[in-house]
Amino acid sequence: MAATPQSSAASPVEPPEEAIDGRAYLKLVALGAAIGIPAALVAALFLGFVHELQHWLWDDLPDALGDSAPPWYLVIGLPVAGAALVAAARLLLPGDGGHSPLIGLSTVPTPVKHAPGVALAAIGTLGFGAVLGPEGPVIALGSAVGMAAAGLVRFGPRASAVASNAGSFSAISALFGGPLVAGVLLVEAGAGAGLRALTAVLLPGFVAAAIGYVIFIGFGDWGGLDAPGLQIPHLADYDGAQLDGLLVAVVIGIAGALVVAAVRWLGRRVDGERGRFGVVALLLAGGLAVGLLAQLADLLGADSQDVLFSGQSSLPTIVAEGSTAVIVVVIAAKFLAYGVSLGCGFRGGPIFPACFLGVALASLAVAWFDISPTLAISVGTAAGMAAQTRLLVSPILFATLLVGTAGRDAISATVIAGATAWLVSSALDRRAGAGAADDAAPAA
Numbered sequence: 418m419a420a421t422p423q424s425s426a427a428s429p430v431e432p433p434e435e436a437i438d439g440r441a442y443l444k445l446v447a448l449g450a451a452i453g454i455p456a457a458l459v460a461a462l463f464l465g466f467v468h469e470l471q472h473w474l475w476d477d478l479p480d481a482l483g484d485s486a487p488p489w490y491l492v493i494g495l496p497v498a499g500a501a502l503v504a505a506a507r508l509l510l511p512g513d514g515g516h517s518p519l520i521g522l523s524t525v526p527t528p529v530k531h532a533p534g535v536a537l538a539a540i541g542t543l544g545f546g547a548v549l550g551p552e553g554p555v556i557a558l559g560s561a562v563g564m565a566a567a568g569l570v571r572f573g574p575r576a577s578a579v580a581s582n583a584g585s586f587s588a589i590s591a592l593f594g595g596p597l598v599a600g601v602l603l604v605e606a607g608a609g610a611g612l613r614a615l616t617a618v619l620l621p622g623f624v625a626a627a628i629g630y631v632i633f634i635g636f637g638d639w640g641g642l643d644a645p646g647l648q649i650p651h652l653a654d655y656d657g658a659q660l661d662g663l664l665v666a667v668v669i670g671i672a673g674a675l676v677v678a679a680v681r682w683l684g685r686r687v688d689g690e691r692g693r694f695g696v697v698a699l700l701l702a703g704g705l706a707v708g709l710l711a712q713l714a715d716l717l718g719a720d721s722q723d724v725l726f727s728g729q730s731s732l733p734t735i736v737a738e739g740s741t742a743v744i745v746v747v748i749a750a751k752f753l754a755y756g757v758s759l760g761c762g763f764r765g766g767p768i769f770p771a772c773f774l775g776v777a778l779a780s781l782a783v784a785w786f787d788i789s790p791t792l793a794i795s796v797g798t799a800a801g802m803a804a805q806t807r808l809l810v811s812p813i814l815f816a817t818l819l820v821g822t823a824g825r826d827a828i829s830a831t832v833i834a835g836a837t838a839w840l841v842s843s844a845l846d847r848r849a850g851a852g853a854a855d856d857a858a859p860a861a
Contacts (some may be wrong), residue, residue: 449583456587458563470544493708499545500704504697506537514538514764526581532561538764548726548758549765559588602811604638652823656792666781666830670837673775673800680756687760703761707754712749726751728773736790773800795820795827799835
């Protein structure tokens, strides 16, 4: 039997071993609602701080130095400084700065004492230019809020895990446009736990996410918090499904799966050097490599800021780029910087850079064939996220919500792109599993 491809998103909660009676369960749902607000606030504060830090380091500091753009020594030096900060967080604070992005998204409960290390390592990663996203640390910090709340109420281990999951739900809902994508993502990741049991586990999380999301969208006359999120403004409508759009979706699904698989391979190779160089040296070398790649791309005509960071704010820029050479430079530099960031020890999420690579690949079709940028963003996001997470429904839902009503007619192509990326990624996983089994088999 062929090996089953493994999702890069860890299962939220193991199948329950202890029962929760009806009254205790209602109490747990109520706790989920109560957790939603503080978890969302923590996420908003963290994302807001990272956004302001990026603005200060990459805009205000160059301006104070008399430069209109980050000079070469900041482009190269800031990722190294961030690597040093991550190394300090991993070595001096409990929790190793959170889980490695190479394993994908993890919703294993995060102890409260690990939260400072998670936050500091994520700040060193996200604020200083490493190519990872905020979703990993946001999930971990939300989980820590849930664990803190569960500690105030007497719950068993399973109930505490559910409370932790509720905090993760609420915190991550802002990144993915509300409770739906966050919920579906975790449902897909944990489907092996059994649908009925999984529903009982996730219900408090959905309630927490719904309540917490009010923090971001506002309530009544209050406009909510202006927390930075993934937004694509001023997209033109994509009207009517076209054959060329469907063909592009298939090509981007295949290309996205292959590119993301190559990135993961590179990340594992870099991680394999940890035994030779040690954590600190590998981190510093990784930060230097990321900075040098960004500066090289700048010298070749691209913007170094499109190579650095997760790519969230660069999606409108890459789909509007008309030069094939610049797009190829960005893809190549981002690919390498992403793989290095995955494996050298930075701490962050793996999803958004994969989405950026998918959109960048689709941007070639925009430049060559005048394909709609709205379609490119939708199919590229679905392909990149499906290839990285090994999930299917949540990438399609996220891509659809990302482009909004402007991309309503792109849904068919988005589904095809996500499904193609999933199929190709699954085939690659099966082939890799078979190859590993062959290597491990004794010679006849």
